[in-house]
Amino acid sequence: MEKDKKKPLFIHQPEYPGGPKALSAFIQEHLRYPAAALEAGAEGTVIVEYDIDYQGKVVATRVLQGVGSGCDEEACRVVRLLKFDVPKNRGVRVLFHKKAHIKFKKPAPLKTQPTPSTSFQVNYTVSPAKDETPAEAPQQKPVYTYTIQL
Incomplete structure (x- = not known):
């Protein structure tokens, strides 16, 4: 067979x-x-x-x-x-x-991280121009300060 x-x-x-x-x-x-x-x-x-x-x-x-x-x-x-x-x-x-x-199936809820508050702080100082003669000490330039916080 x-x-x-x-x-x-x-x-x-x-x-x-x-x-x-x-x-x-x-x-x-x-x-x-x-x-x-x-x-x-x-x-x-x-x-x-x-x-x-x-x-x-x-x-x-x-x-x-x-x-x-x-x-x-x-x-x-x-x-x-x-x-x-x-x-x-x-x-x-x-x-x-x-x-x-x-x-x-329902999608899992997205976990959102708390966003830090965004704040900006700007500090600057303006000094008035002085009338000085060039023979004297050199002029100081104005100072600018910036602070940025996130």
């Missing part, structure tokens, strides 16, 4: 250039937390199903499970930016369906 060889795939799936880590990095880089969700305090995971055409472009998106408050629309916007590498499939133009889980 001979062992049956594993059949090669007839249709090859599209892959994101760089793999799954690059895909999640792209999503995190382009994802913006919506202002409405920030006000409402919405957090959670949006599950988006999307279609990839034979050229590797995302042509349609559908929200399977949403959070609301603008998070669903933002997830669809980011998924539509994706571009996949599609191998040749024997001349067949195939539409692929995939799912993405996109997590929305």
